[in-house]
Amino acid sequence: MTISMNTILGLSALLFGIGMFGFLARRNIILMFISVEVMLNAVNLSLVGFSWHMEDPRGQVLALFVIAVAAAEAGIGLGLVIALNRNKPGAGVGDLTELKW
Amino acid sequence: MQEATFYYLAAAxxxxxxxxxxxRNPVHSMLWVLALFLHVAGIFLILGAEFLAAVQVIVYAGAILIFYLFVLMLLDLPGEEARPRFGVHWPFAVVAGLSLGALAWLAQMEPLVIEKAAVAGGGAAADTPELGSLENLGTQLFGPFALPFEMASLLLLAAIIGAVVLAKKRAPAS
Structure with a gap:
């Protein structure tokens, strides 16, 4: 029962699969964004795992950049959600079938 | 002890x-994601990424998640719990998630043989800082990663302006 790189990668793969399922299956736009965050976390986990395995801090630096991009994505995405909600109440992506209204 | 903690954190x-x-309830989903972020921060601690664990708790759990919760409560979605949880195509989503997970799982079955790369910036010094320490990461960020670091700040600025423009009330059409 030692921690190996394979275990970390397997855990990361599982989390990524769960996040991908959530993104494809949920119909609420905010929960789809949250699933994207789960996937980003899985990627961060594998980056940190590689950094730990190779004793190289560059993986952690990349994970920091991933966090910065996630913050930007959350800001833009939720701004879009608010703008959409003003035109059409609700957060279901099934209702958004027109580009302009 | 460390192994047991790791496997607990992984399972949780x-x-x-x-x-x-x-x-079904979006707020419950958010709280579960909070639990996920905190457990992943624990895994980061075990993997020697102390600074990143702190960033994970402060930025992810503290800022991004609260932002999501704010928007969720701002929208005030009535009847969200009554709607179907997934789209009608959800079995396909299960297949896609499972096959991607299985693919990555198969890819990691063989033991990894990776040559340890020479750390940029020279790790030959007698007093090399610890792997995940702020000193080590800061040296990387302001050394070889200075350009991406500045680009990240530009990206965040663009995101701030974009979010303000998108969420702003439109002036009445003239």
Whole structure:
């Protein structure tokens, strides 16, 4: 029962699969964004795992950049959600079938 | 002891990710994602990424998640719990998630043989700082990663302006 790189990668793969399922299956736009965050976390986990395995801090630096991009994505995405909600109440992506209204 | 903690954190993070994408109530989903973020921060600690664990708790759990919760409460979605949880195509989503997970799982079955790369910036000094320490990461960020670091700040600025423009009330059409 030692921690190996394979275990970390397997855990990361599982989390990524769960996040991908959530993104494809949920119909609420905010929960789809949250699933994207789960996937980003899985990627961060594998980056940190590689950094730990190779004793190289560059993986952690990349994970920091991933966090910065996630913050930007959350800001833009939720701004879009608010703008959409003003035109059409609700957060279901099934209702958004027109580009302009 | 460390192994037991790691396996607890791994199992708990998988469970909370699963609950996060399957709960009917969006606020419950958010709280499960919070649990996921905290457990992943614990795994970061075990993997020697102390600074990143702190960033994970402060930025992810503290800022991004609260932002999501704010928007969720701002929208005030009535009847969200009454709607179907998944789209009608959800079995396909299960297949896609499972096959991607299985692919990555198969890819990691063989033991990894990776040559340890020479750390940029020279790790030959007698007093090399610890792997995940702020000193080490800061040296990287302001050394070889200075350009991407500045680009990240530009990206965040663009995101701030974009979010303000998108969420602003439109002036009445003239």
């Amino acid at each position: 993070s998988v469970a909370s990710a699963f609950f996060a994408v399957t709960r």
